[in-house]
Amino acid sequence: MSDSHHLPDPQQPHNHAHCVSHALSAAEQVCARDGVRFTTLRKRVLELVWQSHKPLGAYDILETLSRDDGRRAAPPTVYRALDFLQEQGLVHRIASLNAFIGCPSPEHRHQGHFLICLNCHIAIELEQSGISDAIAEAATSQGFTISSETVEISGLCAQCQAAA
Numbered sequence: 374m375s376d377s378h379h380l381p382d383p384q385q386p387h388n389h390a391h392c393v394s395h396a397l398s399a400a401e402q403v404c405a406r407d408g409v410r411f412t413t414l415r416k417r418v419l420e421l422v423w424q425s426h427k428p429l430g431a432y433d434i435l436e437t438l439s440r441d442d443g444r445r446a447a448p449p450t451v452y453r454a455l456d457f458l459q460e461q462g463l464v465h466r467i468a469s470l471n472a473f474i475g476c477p478s479p480e481h482r483h484q485g486h487f488l489i490c491l492n493c494h495i496a497i498e499l500e501q502s503g504i505s506d507a508i509a510e511a512a513t514s515q516g517f518t519i520s521s522e523t524v525e526i527s528g529l530c531a532q533c534q535a536a537a
């Protein structure tokens with residue numbers, strides 16, 4: 374079982390360093406299990422994606438890398454690192470924002486279901502398996518085979534509603 378249920382609610386103030394260290398150690402385990410290399414660049418890109426619970430675009434990642442390293446990071450290498458992280462299930466791509474968000478429980482394969490706040494842009498991953506079941510059932514009833522079922526629900530998070 375995933376221990377993601379012990380992770381803090383991203384909507385509440387919390388020690389985010391804990392989220393980052395959990396994500397990095399989970400990534401190391403996933404890469405070791407799959408026999409793939411968790412290179413310095415891949416790790417660095419994952420850390421950047423995890424800098425908050427808000428999806429981050431490839432361009433922002435490039436900018437930060439270039440600024441921190443004092444030289445322009447080559448876009449193809451960053452895109453390849455993002456592809457790798459996505460293939461390993463370490464990040465999810467949020468299509469509506471053309472951005473990436475770290476996955477808190479990459480140990481098991483799953484589709485991404487997200488609540489995305491229109492105001493603060495936080496993305497909250499839903500882990501209720503019933504969502505996938507309902508989608509699978511609806512697709513089957515149409516004789517449809519699913520290849521991807523990313524769900525992106527936009528609205529206002531609890532924090533932003535409280536602040537309004």
Ligand SMILES: [Zn+2]
Pocket residue numbers: 381383387388389390392393426
């Ligand atoms: Zn956090």
Ligand SMILES: [Zn+2]
Pocket residue numbers: 465476477478479483484485498
């Ligand atoms: Zn996930």
Ligand SMILES: [Zn+2]
Pocket residue numbers: 490491492493494495529530531532533534
């Ligand atoms: Zn919000």
